[in-house]
Amino acid sequence: MNQTLKFTDIIAVGFTLFAFFLGAGNIIFPPLAGQLAGDHLLPAMFGFLLTAVGLPLMTIIAIAVSGGSWEHLTRDLPKRISVVMAVLIFVIIGPAFAAPRTGLVAYEMAVKPFFTQPTQLYLTVFSIVFFAVAMFLSWSQGKLIDAIGKFLTPVLVLGLLILGLAVFIDPQGEILAAHAQYLTEPLTKGFLEGYNTMDTLGALMFGMLMVDTLRCRGITEPKATTNYLIKAALIAASGLAFVYVSLFYLGATSSAVASGADNGGTVLSIYVQSLFGPYGQFALSLIVLLACLTTSIGLISSCSDYFSSLTSIPYKAWVIIVGVVCAVVANVGLAQLIALSVPVLYALYPVAIVLVLLTFLRSKLPNPQASYRVALSVSFIFSLLDALKAAGINVPAFEHIPLFDIGMGWALPSAIAIVVMFFVGGAKQSAQKQAKAL
Structure with missing residues (x-):
């Protein structure tokens, strides 16, 4: 064809x-x-x-x-x-x-x-x-x-x-x-x-x-x-x-x-x-x-x-x-619809961003399954906090999170989670490679 x-x-x-x-x-x-x-x-x-x-x-x-x-x-x-x-x-x-x-x-x-x-x-x-x-x-x-x-x-x-x-x-x-x-x-x-x-x-x-x-x-x-x-x-x-x-x-x-x-x-x-x-x-x-x-x-x-x-x-x-x-x-009505959508976007957008990023990193990750589950869970939890703030709900206990004040409290925890996952499963994979070499 x-x-x-x-x-x-x-x-x-x-x-x-x-x-x-x-x-x-x-x-x-x-x-x-x-x-x-x-x-x-x-x-x-x-x-x-x-x-x-x-x-x-x-x-x-x-x-x-x-x-x-x-x-x-x-x-x-x-x-x-x-x-x-x-x-x-x-x-x-x-x-x-x-x-x-x-x-x-x-x-x-x-x-x-x-x-x-x-x-x-x-x-x-x-x-x-x-x-x-x-x-x-x-x-x-x-x-x-x-x-x-x-x-x-x-x-x-x-x-x-x-x-x-x-x-x-x-x-x-x-x-x-x-x-x-x-x-x-x-x-x-x-x-x-x-x-x-x-x-x-x-x-x-x-x-x-x-x-x-x-x-x-x-x-x-x-x-x-x-x-x-x-x-x-x-x-x-x-x-x-x-x-x-x-x-x-x-x-x-x-x-x-x-x-x-x-x-x-x-x-x-x-x-x-x-x-x-x-x-x-x-x-x-x-x-x-x-x-x-x-x-x-x-x-x-x-x-x-x-x-x-x-x-x-x-x-x-x-x-x-x-x-x-x-x-x-x-x-x-337009104004009401936009107001309702903002907190939802703050909650879901970071998850979509991390998902796309993981797609490009997948071949480098020692344990893709664990990496996806951990990184996406972390991004979702912290993006929910950003969404609460965007909705006008006061969450003072989390104001110490870096970038939280500008609506990006999810960014650093998500980045840390991805970096950590580069070391999860690495030892097992290395042992498998050594076994194959023998």
Whole structure:
């Protein structure tokens, strides 16, 4: 069987993955972060790129080199723990938070500005229509590349390219002084802000979805699958990096036109209208609708694919279930949904980071099974403490933990656990090598 793709198909796969990633959080968080970072733009942006581009890229590569599935990625964990982790991630990145957020951001930025007095009914109707379209385009997995990579994404990329270039050619203001935590810890704040994109968690889903998509294109051999998945990840990462750099710079130069804005969506909307005039909102609406729609398609497809593999309920039935739940949750409201998601992300993101790191270190670990279980347990315990703090719960007994004050109390204990595990099982392995030598 032919195990090669045409150049145009490789680009389409990369564009599809880029479109899956580029959704609500990718658009609304960088502008406000850029505005608050001000003259500390570069370290803040670098920190954001680490978690919003670097980690998703590493995650896709980890899935590729580990065998292209969640089972391969977590093969050193107990089966039940692996399933529970997967279900939690799929629920959070799917119907609980990320997928409904795509509909909410699409409504807030692309539809709501055109109404003088929008009511809750407007959001309800839009949610139904938006997720009905997403379900329709998620119906056939094999056609995802054709529907998204070859049609929707090129339009999205063109719009983002025009916006990105316009921001650098005609900035709407000067870069002012940094604010809040960006003044003292811009790199760390940017790193943590990248959690909000949920892209590392999303990469765990999208990587497996892209493996299935490649199989539908005739790519079944592990080596070829790994090769094309890595190429797609590099294309997607390059696109994300361009978007984030543009939106950060947009935010940093927005104080003159959008001072006092309380969210990145408002900053972006006002800035675009300042750049392009009254027709700017139409262009922004198109970009936001496409970005949010393509991401919702990827999220619904990934969740449905995974849950259908766990249950006797078929894929298409799960598409309907997940889509309907997303439409219902979307009516909670954007501010409330974001507030609810932050502690959850503080609890799960570190676990995902450590899992990806262990994937690259696995061949060097004397006892991979013990290493995975210990390191992931440590990261989860300490990330729960960070999550409690993010939720506003006071935990003074743990304030002495290094980096706990900036929301990264998990980092040092996790690093220590991984280093310690390099020495666990080493003596046994050495004895086995000596026995073989004799």
